[in-house]
Amino acid sequence: MLSSSNKRQGAQTAEGNDMIILITGLPGSGKTITGTILRELLCEDGRKATLLDGDTIREITGKRFGFTGNDRRARVIELAKMAAQIEGYVICALIAPTDALRTEFRKVSETAGEFIEVYLSTPLDVCEKRKPKLFARAREGKLGDYAGITSPYEVPSNPDIEVDTANKTPQEVALLVLKHLPI
Numbered sequence: 001m002l003s004s005s006n007k008r009q010g011a012q013t014a015e016g017n018d019m020i021i022l023i024t025g026l027p028g029s030g031k032t033i034t035g036t037i038l039r040e041l042l043c044e045d046g047r048k049a050t051l052l053d054g055d056t057i058r059e060i061t062g063k064r065f066g067f068t069g070n071d072r073r074a075r076v077i078e079l080a081k082m083a084a085q086i087e088g089y090v091i092c093a094l095i096a097p098t099d100a101l102r103t104e105f106r107k108v109s110e111t112a113g114e115f116i117e118v119y120l121s122t123p124l125d126v127c128e129k130r131k132p133k134l135f136a137r138a139r140e141g142k143l144g145d146y147a148g149i150t151s152p153y154e155v156p157s158n159p160d161i162e163v164d165t166a167n168k169t170p171q172e173v174a175l176l177v178l179k180h181l182p183i
Contacts, residue, residue: 018047019181020083020109023093024102024156025120026148027134028127030165030173034120035093037174047183048088052079054095072145073101080105084112097147098154118177119159124148126166 021038023031035051042049054075076096083090092109096102106115127148128135138146145151156162161180165173 029122080108
């Protein structure tokens, strides 16, 4: 399934930040690989693009943030602030498991330019097949709050772009997202 709705028409800021693209979905939905390929495609087209990956940011920030609701919120808002300071196309690949968090991310980051929310609507069973060891640990309760297993993942209520990645290659997913970006 692919759906797209462009709620805002591109407004480049004086700082040159064209767009912030939030890629959200369950763990294993393909956020990081989609973001990586999308960044490569934008760069190949001569556009400045940066990928901020939730897993990488968690490694950088270390143990400063855990997985409680407050910690997750603080991490998401910090990432939104980072994204707003980077020029060009900023692709943020992170779970952001609730509509409230995604709305907050949008409010903080869209001050820097256009904001697009991409939802990878991959079914949970497909995600589990992609990351069986992580999901097994989550089901055993060894990972704390794990979106989709031990803590909820709210399906985005109104994403700008939605792609089910179950039967698509990462390249196909990234090309579909690129095709539906208002650029």
